[in-house]
Amino acid sequence: MSGILAHLKPENVFGYFEEITKIPHGSGDTKRLSDYCANVIRNAGLSCQQDEMGNLIAVKEAAKGYENVPTVMLQGHLDMVNEKTTESNHDFSLDSLELKTEGDWIFAKDTTLGGDDGIAVAYMLAILSDPDLKHPRLECVFTVDEEVGLLGANGLDVSSCRARYLINLDNEEEGIFISSCAGGVRVDQILPIQRMETEGKQYEIQMDHLKGGHSGSEIHKGHANANILMGRLLYELGLKEDEGFGLISCDGGQKDNAISRSCTAKVVTETDYETFSKNVLEVFEGIRKEYRHTEPDMEVKVVPVGEGNVWSMTPSSQMKVIFLLRMNPNGVQAMSHTMKGLVETSLNLGIMKTTEEEFTVCFSVRSSVESAKLDLVNRLTLLIEFLGGEAYLHGDYPGWEYQPQSRLREKMVQTWKDLFHEEAKVEAIHAGLECGLLLGKMPWLDAVSIGPNMEGVHTPKERLSISSTRKCYEFLIRLLEEIRE
Ligand SMILES: [Zn+2]
Known part of the structure; x- marks a missing residue:
């Protein structure tokens, strides 16, 4: 050869x-x-x-x-x-x-x-x-x-x-x-969303160049998850007094078992590009500083993508999406007491994707203790059902x-x-x-x-x-x- x-x-x-x-x-x-x-x-x-x-x-x-x-x-x-x-x-x-x-x-x-x-x-x-x-x-x-x-x-x-x-x-x-x-299982949380017609300028908030990694063997390394950080960025952006925006979509990650390296949120707002971009970067600056040692290359940029009428999420749906991203557990949940340094239980929000009618997040849940795995699955299920959605399990293995x-x-x-x-x-x-x-x-x-x-x-x-x-x-x-x- x-x-x-x-x-x-x-x-x-x-x-x-x-x-x-x-x-x-x-x-x-x-x-x-x-x-x-x-x-x-x-x-x-x-x-x-x-x-x-x-x-x-x-x-x-x-x-x-x-x-x-x-x-x-x-x-x-x-x-x-x-x-x-x-x-x-x-x-x-x-x-x-x-x-x-x-x-x-x-x-x-x-x-x-x-x-x-x-x-x-x-x-x-x-x-x-x-x-x-x-x-x-x-x-x-x-x-x-x-x-x-x-x-x-x-x-x-x-x-x-x-x-x-x-x-x-x-x-x-x-x-x-x-x-x-x-052992592990994949959990998909599916949240139905409603939309309304909104007029304004449309921007993409793009987050990229995180380290990522294997959601099992590298979950303890402290690498940030882009999907989780986007949820935080959107939430903190919404807290800014002058910043109203409608969320159109939020997509990131390609595999439930890979720590998400990049993601994009699409929004509509009346705010001009310069102000909006400045607000996003201000919020991001706090996050960036926290992760400067583990994610030195992480980057956020705002890109204008259009103007006019668009179907964005209703305020209630948008709040649920951001709530879900903020309140879901993620990362290491427990370390083993018998084997030093071994992660016992963890989960990773690997994928988030948006369609016209649904917002979906996919988790890879792992534990060497079967009951702990089940408990995490129950928490994910409880949270999504509380918000009016449903959880689906796939590929459960011992x-x-x-x-x-x-x-x-x-x-x-x-x-x-x-x-x-x-x-x-x-x-x-x-x-x-x-x-x-x-x-x-x-x-x-x-x-x-x-x-x-x-x-x-x-x-x-x-x-x-x-x-x-x-x-x-x-x-x-x-x-x-x-x-x-
Ligand atoms: Zn392999």
Whole structure:
């Protein structure tokens, strides 16, 4: 294979990874990648089941001498989060990602890279197509639509699977063996809105260049959420005596599980551009100062977009929209008392969008404690119902509880130490992994999640470490070789 990663070793891993980045594979759009993988696997002479959703289960029989070792399941997801910079005109349904390397890092120009979880796909394809490896019987599971509520793992039929061990390849830090994860659910609050005809000048208030990040693994970093800040800005703007405005729309964020980096509110007012713009920037200045350390690049601008008659929200609807944005809980809600530094319960207002008749906000709610998750869902439901709207739940998935005894984890810790002369760490994460769902279907599984170093996952700044990708592959190959019971 030739390409920008062609010089990197292991060649098969980076070769497959580059091929994967050429095939569009955002959540809900994984058919092409699923077919590509099925082809690679069948061309290697292996059996591969593809279900209607596009999930794949490939089997590679045990190498000589490993016939009596329990089956190992390797697992990762096919879909990636499609995020791009505001300036980018990348078409995620058609275009290949534009790969770049810099020092030890691989990234894609202006878009997410899909190292999450393309690297798992590349690892599995490399292992499946390499006839020289020594390992027990392998079941490689490629799931679709993990990023939009673990839909593939949820729908997966595991009746043909015999694995006793599960190595999930969806972690983002080398030498960290994840042994527990949070459960989650998406909550959509839908508020009906009324409109009235209003005359005036129309402006867009645009907020942009926040850091964003993964709503699970980065929720504790103190990054601001653009949607929440816009609610605050609109509220404080309304408090200014001379500032009356009608809200036309409020839209921001693209994914419930990404911290919103930008948003836009459209308003109508009698105030002239200069005064209105000055008022907005005055209110914003207070917010900007508060966040100057965590969000130094955050920016707000006011853009005139028209004049004349327009259907803006009635004062009552507008108040409800702003009330909802101000009063909803957001961010970290509780930290774990047993695992230091672990977020136990959180939520993220990832998307807000406005249509003619409705204002919708979408949350990603997470907790490793099922009752705490339910309590947050109840609060979101109570608030929206109080305002005359409704809450809808999607993609509820269970957490993965820590197991004090794990033969697989012990073997992994030992192998890591033997190979690299350093201690691996056993941790829990505040993000969803498919392990919870797979364990629900195969309760006897002994599971651990690993992966190479990645940064900025779910943002256009996502990047994957080359040396770490190599190191984790070396570890995986050695581990499979050394699992003998
Ligand atoms: Zn992932």
